[in-house]
Amino acid sequence: MSTIWYECKVKYRKTDENGVQKVTTEPYLVDALSYTEAESRINEEMSAYISEEFKITNIHMANYAEIHPFENCDRWFKSKVSLLAYYEESGKERKTNMYILVQANDVKEAFDNTTKVMATTMGDYTIPAITESPIMDVFPYFSGEEGALEQLEKFNALKASKPEIVTVGETTDSMEFETADADETE
Numbered sequence: 001m002s003t004i005w006y007e008c009k010v011k012y013r014k015t016d017e018n019g020v021q022k023v024t025t026e027p028y029l030v031d032a033l034s035y036t037e038a039e040s041r042i043n044e045e046m047s048a049y050i051s052e053e054f055k056i057t058n059i060h061m062a063n064y065a066e067i068h069p070f071e072n073c074d075r076w077f078k079s080k081v082s083l084l085a086y087y088e089e090s091g092k093e094r095k096t097n098m099y100i101l102v103q104a105n106d107v108k109e110a111f112d113n114t115t116k117v118m119a120t121t122m123g124d125y126t127i128p129a130i131t132e133s134p135i136m137d138v139f140p141y142f143s144g145e146e147g148a149l150e151q152l153e154k155f156n157a158l159k160a161s162k163p164e165i166v167t168v169g170e171t172t173d174s175m176e177f178e179t180a181d182a183d184e185t186e
Contacts, residue, residue: 005029005062006038007135010046012054025057027134029067029101031141035059045139065098067138068117073103076138077110080129081118101133 011025030045032038038059046054064078079102082095100117104110110130118125 003031003067003141004033005064005067006032006035006042006059007062008038008042008056009058010042010050010054011057012046012050013052026136029062029064029135029138031139041139041141063099064101066117067101067140068103068113069138070103070113073105073109073113075104076133076135077102077104077107077113078131078133079110079114079127081114082126082128083121084124084126101135101138107132 007027007029009025009027011023013021014024015021028042028045030038030041032041039056042056042059079100080097081100082097085094085096086092087094100114102110102113102117104113107130111127114127114130118127
């Protein structure tokens with residue numbers, strides 16, 4: 001059975017970096033079997049993060065075929081992937097589109113991550129579009145079965161990892177070289 005993702009919009013009072021409280025509506029993604037379960041799950045997940053009152057303003061089925069978290073990434077990107085199929089009887093090529101949600105820090109990294117995800121695909125494909133998604137967080141379903149806990153922990157560890165900030169042109173070799181020069185001048 002394939003996974004069904006529901007996008008849930010949650011409205012709540014959020015304190016910004018200046019200490020000002022502001023009402024905001026943010027979308028979250030939950031894995032559920034029905035709208036009722038999606039509502040129950042988002043209530044449960046959000047109550048762990050939001051201590052005040054919140055309201056679920058909208059729930060609808062998301063059209064993501066797959067969700068892929070990556071380490072050291074803080075945003076979600078929606079990748080449109082066109083699978084190409086050639087039909088010999090008619091001699092025509094046909095495209096089938098699917099959407100993949102990947103975690104990345106920018107569009108280039110989202111393209112690279114989408115390419116990694118599609119590396120095992122046997123057929124031809126193109127990536128015609130990648131856009132930043134407004135999704136704030138993703139909550140996969142946990143069944144409680146053996147092996148499922150490991151998958152959930154791996155998923156949560158990947159999505160929770162923070163990006164490493166490296167300045168352009170900085171490598172560990174150049175830092176060692178600069179340190180060696182500093183020692184020689186003393």
